[in-house]
Amino acid sequence: MAKLVLIRHGQSEWNALNLFNGWVDTKLSDKGIQQAKDAGQKLAEKGLQFDQAYTSVLTRAITTLHLALEEAGQLWIPEEKSWRLNERHYGALQGQNKAEAAEKWGDEQVHIWRRSYDVLPPLLEASVAEVEVQGKTYPAIDRRYADVPADELPLGENLKVTLERVLPFWDEKISKDLAAGKNVIIAAHGNSLRALVKHIENISDDDILNVEIANGQPWIYEFDADLNVTGKEIVE
Numbered sequence: 001m002a003k004l005v006l007i008r009h010g011q012s013e014w015n016a017l018n019l020f021n022g023w024v025d026t027k028l029s030d031k032g033i034q035q036a037k038d039a040g041q042k043l044a045e046k047g048l049q050f051d052q053a054y055t056s057v058l059t060r061a062i063t064t065l066h067l068a069l070e071e072a073g074q075l076w077i078p079e080e081k082s083w084r085l086n087e088r089h090y091g092a093l094q095g096q097n098k099a100e101a102a103e104k105w106g107d108e109q110v111h112i113w114r115r116s117y118d119v120l121p122p123l124l125e126a127s128v129a130e131v132e133v134q135g136k137t138y139p140a141i142d143r144r145y146a147d148v149p150a151d152e153l154p155l156g157e158n159l160k161v162t163l164e165r166v167l168p169f170w171d172e173k174i175s176k177d178l179a180a181g182k183n184v185i186i187a188a189h190g191n192s193l194r195a196l197v198k199h200i201e202n203i204s205d206d207d208i209l210n211v212e213i214a215n216g217q218p219w220i221y222e223f224d225a226d227l228n229v230t231g232k233e234i235v236e
């Protein structure tokens with residue numbers, strides 16, 4: 001019986017400001033740091049022992065993984081980072097305030113952009129090199145993506161496209177570990193994890209709209225050797 005723990009990163013500085021993050025590399029807020037430590041504490045209390053960790057190439061997820069594993073006394077386990085576990089790319093919405101976007105385009109349109117399965121957000125223009133927020137600039141793309149084929153680098157993603165780029169990583173890495181009986185922990189993002197959950201639980205395109213994963217909240221799955229889900233717990 002292999003276990004898989006999914007943790008959405010703790011609150012980021014931009015979550016706290018209600019801004020669309022996407023691929024912009026924001027840090028954890030103080031609250032987010034505490035949420036990540038609390039998650040690790042809860043995993044330790046459950047006696048979970050991990051064999052492999054995966055995370056994205058975004059600081060808020062990496063930091064969450066490290067804080068949680070440190071709290072659980074397992075910072076030493078093998079870990080791998082991949083852009084395939086990144087948050088969905090939020091296109092031209094990145095850096096915008098979610099409430100202001102709803103005032104500008106309407107609540108319904110913004111909800112569709114945020115939660116629908118297959119509607120793309122407004123795309124970022126390829127020429128846009130930086131996102132500027134409150135006088136600070138953040139690179140839209142940087143050298144961490146140097147090995148990603150140019151035609152795979154997104155300018156905006158819906159959940160469907162996010163799932164399509166997460167799936168090869170599930171097939172090549174995560175599912176193989178689980179089939180080998182390894183316990184795996186993944187620290188990633190609200191929407192890359194919703195994509196994974198959709199795949200793992202075979203959730204319909206309509207029903208995935210209502211799935212929300214809270215910051216720092218561990219979701220624990222148990223699998224048999226054929227990768228059927230035999231148990232699920234959301235740790236409050």
Ligand SMILES: O=C(O)[C@H](O)COP(=O)(O)O
Nearest residue numbers: 019020021022087114190
């Ligand atoms: O990218 C973001 O802003 C968040 O991590 C997820 O945002 P959402 O809840 O609006 O999809």
